[in-house]
Amino acid sequence: MKDIKLTIDKAFGFVTPDAVSAYKAQAQQAQQDLEQGTGLGNDFLGWLTLPSDIREQLQDINQTAQLLRKECEVIVCIGIGGSYLGAKAVIDALSNSFAWLQDTKPQIVYAGQNIGEDYLFELQELLKNKRFGIISISKSGTTTEPALAFRLLKTQLEEQQGKEAAKRLIVCITDKARGALRTLATQEGYKTYVIEDNIGGRFSVLSPVGLLPISCAGFDIASLIDGAERMQQVCGSNTPFEENPAAQYAAVRNALYKSGKKVELLVNFNPKLHFVSEWWKQLYGESEGKEGKGIFPASVDFTTDLHSMGQYIQDGERHLFETVISVQEPNHEVLFPNNDANLDGLNFLAGKRVDQVNKMAELGTMLAHVDGGVPNLKIEMPKLNEFYLGELIYFFERACGISGYLLGINPFNQPGVEAYKKNMFALLDKPGYEAESKAIKARL
């Protein structure tokens, strides 16, 4: 069986193989710390075994998804950060690029991931007189953005369907006991799923947080979990450092960081992967950006962004390295036609697949960027399907845990995200924030 494959040789003009191997002992220690729960943040390691642990819930998740699919024209997934990015990444990667223009039912839309008034107005307009359902996701159950969206849309749903009918169309995914969303779900009698205490938001895509929306979109969550479980074996501590893709990726990116490459660009040559990059940015940014340290995770969609960011990448400050996700075999075939007049001069491509052009763009870009001083790592995905997305997700999660330990930080907390919330609540005069309100207003 083919698996996703990591290649790091195009980093070796910039760091030596020895600089990568130097992390062997530390990476093995990190692996043990993850598996035995002896490292920092060890109360947040539930994601490690999720692929095997979640199996028993798959049937129930699929049943709930079937019910929502049958009843709804539109399903609104409410959540922010780790409570929506994983689902959106997988759904976008597997959906038709023009699904929103097609008659596909149900359409999946998102809310609670911003506080845009126009966005919410337009969403409410879209949902008017439509049969819609809501999946409300918040681990803490107290996050402002999704709570605000949920109150608005729940009210609308109850007005359109009646309170009793609305109850069948709302599912909540939250903590088993704590938080306002749990209280509300219990009081209203909504169907719920639990986010376990030991699974952080950005590591939760393989829990009901990601699986319910993905199943609602019509995709095969069992196959996604199969792929993740396969990577659980491949990336485990039994696999030697030299053959372990997660340990190798963690080691090489730390070696590059140490050599001054402070920014990692996740690159794709397939626009369907745009939100995989958004999910990855959260995973690595929130896990590693701490204590004045951490690679800055950024992303580009090629070839699109070669016409906007290409100049900087080729020629700007040399603090970048790239990790390219390369999908080996497209799901469809488009052949380039011959044209007798050949006015566009493209007959040299006649009979070739569009993907051949894309692959040569990929190869040419990689060589140009390496020549320009940008180390390249490559992750080959045999195909874009549920199984390989499952592999990719688990690979990145596992590597993130190892990489964070190599960096010497706790990859599983996020103390920095509280600062803006405190200021926002103070500025909004939230009860309990009186002293902060006074202090912050004096600064304006």
Ligand code: PA5
């Ligand atoms: O990864 C994380 O922990 C965060 O990004 C959270 O997912 C995000 O802040 C949403 O939190 P919650 O699910 O509690 O609403």
